[in-house]
Amino acid sequence: VIVGTCKTGVQFATIQLAVNASPSGGTIDVCPGTYSEQVLITKRLTLTGIPNAGGTQDAAVISPPAGGMVVNTTDQRGAVAAQVLVQNTSGVVISNLTVDGKGNQYNTTDLRGICYQDASGTVKNVAVRNEIPNDIPTGDQSGQGILVETTNSPSASLTVQNSSVHNYNKNGIVARYTGATLIATGNYVQGSGPID
Numbered sequence: 001v002i003v004g005t006c007k008t009g010v011q012f013a014t015i016q017l018a019v020n021a022s023p024s025g026g027t028i029d030v031c032p033g034t035y036s037e038q039v040l041i042t043k044r045l046t047l048t049g050i051p052n053a054g055g056t057q058d059a060a061v062i063s064p065p066a067g068g069m070v071v072n073t074t075d076q077r078g079a080v081a082a083q084v085l086v087q088n089t090s091g092v093v094i095s096n097l098t099v100d101g102k103g104n105q106y107n108t109t110d111l112r113g114i115c116y117q118d119a120s121g122t123v124k125n126v127a128v129r130n131e132i133p134n135d136i137p138t139g140d141q142s143g144q145g146i147l148v149e150t151t152n153s154p155s156a157s158l159t160v161q162n163s164s165v166h167n168y169n170k171n172g173i174v175a176r177y178t179g180a181t182l183i184a185t186g187n188y189v190q191g192s193g194p195i196d
Contacts (some may be wrong), residue, residue: 003060004031006050015039015047015062030097032059036066041086049096061098068105073117075151076139076177081106082115088153092121101143102130110142111169118153123159131168137192143169145189148180155179166190 002009002017007029010017010118015035016092018028019153032052037062039062041047049060062083083099086092099113113128128145145165148158166174172189175182 001026001028002031003028003035004033006031019045025091030060034061036063038065038069038072038082039084040072041084041089041092043089044091046093047095047097048093048133049098051096052140055196059098060096061100063100063102064104064106065089068103069101069111070102071108072108073115075117075149077109077110079109080112080115081108082112082117084114085112085122085191086114086116086119088118090120092116092119093124093126094126096126098127098129099129100128101132102135104130104132107134110144112144112147113165113168114146115144116148116158117147118151118156120155120157122161124159124165126152126163128163128165129167133169137169138141141170142183144171144174146172147174148182149174149176150179151177155181157181157183159183160185160187162186164188164190167192 002011024091027046029048052059071079073080113131131143150156
């Protein structure tokens with residue numbers, strides 16, 4: 001399954017349409033471009049960006065929808081808006097994509113780039129950036145780059161490899177709540193320094 005028109009196959013205009021149409025265990029290739037959407041994955045899939053001719057990591061970018069981010073789940077702390085939400089499944093692999101929160105227009109409770117909720121899988125060769133509510137840095141407990149958490153399940157696990165997270169409001173890479181496990185190797189995480 002292809003998002004875009006850079007190669008032959010069953011083509012879709014958005015990542016979410018491709019996710020909806022793919023069978024469990026399928027692979028979705030995302031062509032270079034910017035995709036302004038929030039993505040929900042609830043089945044085992046591989047989602048991978050196709051490098052552009054120059055081979056840069058920004059080839060396939062997921063950005064906030066034009067109208068801004070909206071709440072798409074909740075956890076123990078309340079409402080959550082995640083750009084990519086992997087929920088109640090296992091074996092989801094996300095690779096070679098950039099998730100950019102700039103222009104999110106969101107200032108309610110919690111903002112996240114990639115969130116595995118009651119789910120497991122692997123994130124590799126991914127860049128997550130600008131996860132700052134309404135693009136204004138604060139000391140608030142919101143704005144995570146990559147997060148794995150349990151809410152209704154006894155376990156959730158995530159491996160994050162060779163990825164980068166920067167310009168976030170709260171935390172770069174997080175495992176939260178009982179039963180959530182994280183293996184993080186070869187990543188680059190850069191905070192913004194002290195914020196009042």
